[in-house]
Amino acid sequence: xxxYKKLFLAGFVLLLFSCGNKDKKNKxxxxxxxxxxxxxxxxxxxxxxxxxxxxPGVNQWKxxxxxxxxxxxxxxxxxxxIHSIPGQSExxxxxxxxxxxxxxxxxxxxxxxxxxxxxxxxxxxxxxPTEGGMPDSEVNLVNxxxxxxxxxxxxxxxxxxxxxxxxxxxVLIVTxxxxxxxxxxxxxxxxxxxxxxxxxxxxxYRDATSAAPQ
Numbered sequence: 447x448x449x450y451k452k453l454f455l456a457g458f459v460l461l462l463f464s465c466g467n468k469d470k471k472n473k474x475x476x477x478x479x480x481x482x483x484x485x486x487x488x489x490x491x492x493x494x495x496x497x498x499x500x501x502p503g504v505n506q507w508k509x510x511x512x513x514x515x516x517x518x519x520x521x522x523x524x525x526x527x528i529h530s531i532p533g534q535s536e537x538x539x540x541x542x543x544x545x546x547x548x549x550x551x552x553x554x555x556x557x558x559x560x561x562x563x564x565x566x567x568x569x570x571x572x573x574x575p576t577e578g579g580m581p582d583s584e585v586n587l588v589n590x591x592x593x594x595x596x597x598x599x600x601x602x603x604x605x606x607x608x609x610x611x612x613x614x615x616x617v618l619i620v621t622x623x624x625x626x627x628x629x630x631x632x633x634x635x636x637x638x639x640x641x642x643x644x645x646x647x648x649x650x651y652r653d654a655t656s657a658a659p660q
Contacts, residue, residue, distance in 0.1 A: 537594050554615050562610060
């Protein structure tokens with residue numbers, strides 16, 4: 447059974463990372479015309495996250511968060527829910543585009559980007575963007591050619607979006623911390639976003655004892 451499980455995981459990761467190459471056939475405004483023809487992230491399990499967290503950007507976040515959560519393990523992530531990206535976009539103002547574009551996180555093909563900072567209206571300070579600026583925070587998907595943004599995630603003051611990393615041209619992981627859980631305690635949290643299928647898969651951290659900051 448172990449060998450079949452490894453083959454399944456290897457096949458899943460290969461399929462997920464190959465999606466970016468297939469997406470190149472559908473250029474233009476597809477990130478605002480989300481297709482429901484496939485859903486490559488809805489079947490992602492906590493075990494699959496072990497492979498996805500080997501992505502350099504996500505692994506960096508994992509090592510950083512271990513400073514506050516010494517017993518952190520990807521194994522404690524559990525799928526919470528799957529929902530759709532609303533698909534409603536809005537234009538950037540000229541000033542915001544100029545100020546925050548340097549801090550966008552572009553996809554490998556540089557058609558899309560993730561914006562973690564512009565919602566709070568906080569301009570970069572000393573060459574580094576300031577997270578937040580308002581009680582709430584937001585993660586946006588940016589269409590780089592059209593200079594528009596589409597909301598992916600929105601949260602109140604108990605949630606912090608800390609890192610976003612692309613896995614391919616259309617799939618990304620957002621990681622952070624949140625107290626929006628049954629224990630009302632700060633815990634790691636992550637979301638997998640598929641901009642092609644238009645789905646967001648949320649994962650909660652289910653081991654509050656091991657997760658509690660030291």
